[in-house]
Amino acid sequence: MGRDYDCIVIGGGPSGATAAALLAAYGHRTLLLERSHFPRHKIGESLMPQTYWTFKRLGMLDKLKRSDFVRKESVQFVGEDGRTSEPYYFTDRDPSEWSTTWQVPRDRFDQMMCDNAAEKGCEVRFGARVRRVRFEGERATGVELQTADGSETISAEIIIDASGQSSLIARQLGLRKSDPKLRNAAIYSYFRGAQVDEGRNAGATIVIHTPGRAGWFWFIPLPDGITSVGVVAPPAVLTTGRGGDPAATLEEEIDRCPGIRARLEQAERVDEVRVCSDFTYTSTRMAGDGWMLVGDAFGFLDPVYSSGVLLALKSGEFAADAAHAALVRGDSSAAALNGKTEEFQRSMHLLKQLVYAFYDKQFSFGAFLKEHPQHKDNLVRLLIGDVFNDEVGKIFDQMGAWTELPAPPHTQDARAAAT
Numbered sequence: 001m002g003r004d005y006d007c008i009v010i011g012g013g014p015s016g017a018t019a020a021a022l023l024a025a026y027g028h029r030t031l032l033l034e035r036s037h038f039p040r041h042k043i044g045e046s047l048m049p050q051t052y053w054t055f056k057r058l059g060m061l062d063k064l065k066r067s068d069f070v071r072k073e074s075v076q077f078v079g080e081d082g083r084t085s086e087p088y089y090f091t092d093r094d095p096s097e098w099s100t101t102w103q104v105p106r107d108r109f110d111q112m113m114c115d116n117a118a119e120k121g122c123e124v125r126f127g128a129r130v131r132r133v134r135f136e137g138e139r140a141t142g143v144e145l146q147t148a149d150g151s152e153t154i155s156a157e158i159i160i161d162a163s164g165q166s167s168l169i170a171r172q173l174g175l176r177k178s179d180p181k182l183r184n185a186a187i188y189s190y191f192r193g194a195q196v197d198e199g200r201n202a203g204a205t206i207v208i209h210t211p212g213r214a215g216w217f218w219f220i221p222l223p224d225g226i227t228s229v230g231v232v233a234p235p236a237v238l239t240t241g242r243g244g245d246p247a248a249t250l251e252e253e254i255d256r257c258p259g260i261r262a263r264l265e266q267a268e269r270v271d272e273v274r275v276c277s278d279f280t281y282t283s284t285r286m287a288g289d290g291w292m293l294v295g296d297a298f299g300f301l302d303p304v305y306s307s308g309v310l311l312a313l314k315s316g317e318f319a320a321d322a323a324h325a326a327l328v329r330g331d332s333s334a335a336a337l338n339g340k341t342e343e344f345q346r347s348m349h350l351l352k353q354l355v356y357a358f359y360d361k362q363f364s365f366g367a368f369l370k371e372h373p374q375h376k377d378n379l380v381r382l383l384i385g386d387v388f389n390d391e392v393g394k395i396f397d398q399m400g401a402w403t404e405l406p407a408p409p410h411t412q413d414a415r416a417a418a419t
């Protein structure tokens with residue numbers, strides 16, 4: 001029996017909108033289902049420069065260049081005493097256009113990405129919540145959509161789960177595993193009138209350690225004088241003795257941390273305080289018969305290096321290419337959809353190793369680079385998001401002797417591909 005669509009993409013965040021746009025551009029009948037009505041709030045504003053190449057492929061560059069989104073040229077790290085170390089300027093390494101990226105208000109950016117998918121011919125439905133993915137045996141065959149008067153079933157040859165932290169398929173199949181070493185929470189909001197640096201530092205993402213390196217703040221300048229500010233730490237650090245009021249906790253944490261306090265002295269909070277927790281996890285598989293996971297629906301790394309959107313875009317791209325090849329060949333088995341999953345997971349693992357090093361209170365990037373100056377370039381490449389290659393990982397050959405790094409990923413995809 002014929003299917004309603006070639007592909008259904010669940011979720012209109014960056015991963016879903018990327019996969020949907022590319023599949024529609026290939027000429028496949030593609031349906032994107034997004035549960036909310038845009039614009040909606042979403043955290044995750046700071047991009048990595050390597051997003052440039054997916055934007056180029058998507059035809060998004062001109063739209064981004066025309067926007068008022070703040071340009072980001074560097075990342076800066078501030079110690080617990082408020083001292084700023086030398087910024088990592090992406091443009092010093094390569095002055096080309098792609099080295100400067102953007103800080104994006106996600107309500108507007110995600111809307112732009114979905115509009116772009118629609119322009120490429122994808123059917124986009126907002127307010128369309130997928131209740132569950134339907135399987136016949138091991139094969140995904142469609143989705144059950146929640147409607148006002150019950151449910152509707154829609155079938156497709158391939159289902160791409162881009163549902164973010166909802167991780168629809170991974171939860172349904174019990175694939176999701178959290179990382180006990182990176183069990184963190186975040187409390188965040190938006191401020192007007194923060195003290196932002198000038199010149200090429202004006203758009204920098206600033207990462208500021210809290211006293212005792214118990215946690216860290218992000219400071220991300222956005223348009224209209226707004227700054228995104230949040231604190232990340234183990235849940236126990238953020239809740240102990242605070243009576244469970246996130247706004248009071250955020251205020252106290254700002255007060256205790258010289259590096260962020262100075263920047264917010266003249267600022268006022270202009271939005272509610274939000275909380276999220278336990279956000280580092282991965283899935284034991286990335287693809288199966290007729291289904292694929294992309295972006296946060298597959299896995300998410302702690303936000304310290306702002307890698308979430310890059311990984312979302314890249315996995316969306318990989319998934320679209322694999323799904324296209326599978327549809328052309330008429331084979332959407334796990335083996336056919338697995339083409340790039342190992343490469344993706346290897347690249348994600350590079351960033352995960354860097355995250356582990358960041359959270360090791362005994363480890364110092366400065367001391368490491370002093371002894372191994374040959375790895376400075378690899379470190380900057382990692383911060384840029386240049387992780388889809390075999391070279392930058394060499395830094396971990398030496399770093400492994402300085403700090404405990406995570407074990408390599410061992411998903412079932414490789415085995416599934418072999419069968």
Ligand SMILES: Cc1cc2nc3c(=O)[nH]c(=O)nc-3n(C[C@H](O)[C@H](O)[C@H](O)COP(=O)(O)OP(=O)(O)OC[C@H]3O[C@@H](n4cnc5c(N)ncnc54)[C@H](O)[C@@H]3O)c2cc1C
Nearest residue numbers: 011013014015035044046130163164295296303306308309
């Ligand atoms: C505290 C914090 C700070 C972060 N900071 C950064 C940062 O600075 N830079 C960065 O790059 N990343 C950051 N991230 C990560 C970033 O937000 C995510 O990695 C990124 O949004 C993932 O994109 P996605 O498309 O996979 O998922 P999402 O952006 O989460 O999109 C998923 C979409 O699916 C929809 N959906 C969910 N369930 C259903 C359903 N059942 N039916 C239909 N639709 C559904 C949702 O409404 C949503 O629109 C941060 C994350 C956290 C937690």
